[in-house]
Amino acid sequence: MVQLAEIYQGLHLNNDRDSDLVTGTVLPIRFYELVKKELQYAKRAESSLTLVSFGFKLSDKSALILEKFDISKVESEYLISEILDLLMKTAFKAENSLRSNESISRIGALTFCILIREGESAAQILISRLMPILEKALFQFSINLKEKKITFFDLEVFSASITHSGGATLEELLDGLEI
Numbered sequence: 494m495v496q497l498a499e500i501y502q503g504l505h506l507n508n509d510r511d512s513d514l515v516t517g518t519v520l521p522i523r524f525y526e527l528v529k530k531e532l533q534y535a536k537r538a539e540s541s542l543t544l545v546s547f548g549f550k551l552s553d554k555s556a557l558i559l560e561k562f563d564i565s566k567v568e569s570e571y572l573i574s575e576i577l578d579l580l581m582k583t584a585f586k587a588e589n590s591l592r593s594n595e596s597i598s599r600i601g602a603l604t605f606c607i608l609i610r611e612g613e614s615a616a617q618i619l620i621s622r623l624m625p626i627l628e629k630a631l632f633q634f635s636i637n638l639k640e641k642k643i644t645f646f647d648l649e650v651f652s653a654s655i656t657h658s659g660g661a662t663l664e665e666l667l668d669g670l671e672i
Contacts, residue, residue, distance in 0.1 A: 504573065504576055504577065504580070504602040504603070505602065511523070513598075513599045515577055515580055515581060515584075515599070516580055516581055516583075516584035516585075516599045516605075517581075517584060517585070517588075518584050518588065518597050518598050518599045518605065519596060519597065519598040520598065521598055521599070521600045523598070524596065524598030524600065524606065524608070527596055527608060528542075528544065528608055531608060531610065532657060535610075535657050536657075540610070541610070541611050541612035541613075541656055541657060542608070542609070542610060542656070542657040543608075543609040543610075543611060543612060543613060543615065543616045543654055543655065543656040543657070544606055544607070544608060544609070544654065544655055545606065545607045545609060545616050545619055545620060545623075545652065545653070545654040546600075546604060546605070546606045546607075546651075546652065546653045546654070547587075547604075547605055547607075547620070547623055547627065547650075547651065547652040547653075548583075548601070548603045548604035548605050548627075548650075548651060549579070549603040549604075549627075549631065549648040549649065549650060549651070550603065550648065550649050550651055551603075551647075551648060551649075552647040552648065552649055554645075554647060555645060555646050555647045555648075558645045558646075559645075559646075562645075564645075568641075568643060571641055571643065572638075572643065572646055575634060575637055575638060576603070576634075576648075578634075579630055579631070579634045579648075580599065580603070582630055583605070583626065583627065583630045584597070584599065584605065586626045586630070587605065587607075587623055587626060590619075590622050590623065590626065591607065591619075594610050595607055595608060595609050595610070595619075596608045603648070607619065612656050613654065613656045616654035616656065617654070620652045620654065623652065624650070624652065627650045627652075628650060631648060631650055634648065635647075
């Protein structure tokens with residue numbers, strides 16, 4: 494019997510000391526260091542700094558099925574490979590939609606974060622560019638699963654953003670993102 498934890502373990506962050514081997518994005522620890530440095534600069538310069546979080550979350554129904562029912566090792570391995578493919582394609586397309594002064598990292602199994610050195614309006618513009626990418630990738634992912642007759646697994650798209658406002662600490666900024 495394959496458990497949900499085994500699926501997530503198959504998606505863990507692998508790295509080569511500089512980047513996530515699955516997506517090619519900046520490692521979370523390097524990203525947090527960059528955000529911390531940029532937050533200090535934003536405080537001194539009294540400028541805006543925004544974090545945008547986006548990605549996929551497992552639907553409650555799918556999580557329940559994965560926890561309660563038996564799925565085969567083959568199905569589990571197929572799910573992991575399809576999710577990794579989804580993450581790679583999403584990261585590539587998202588990174589190509591960024592400007593040169595924006596940074597992206599995969600900070601969780603299914604979650605990415607982007608650092609924007611501007612305010613909330615820039616974040617909303619970025620989210621509006623990202624949502625079609627995410628929705629199209631998720632649509633193709635769903636088709637691939639249905640072709641293998643895996644209909645119980647369902648991901649949902651999410652996005653959130655938070656903008657630095659004077660005096661915020663790194664922890665408060667990251668906590669406000671609710672990732």
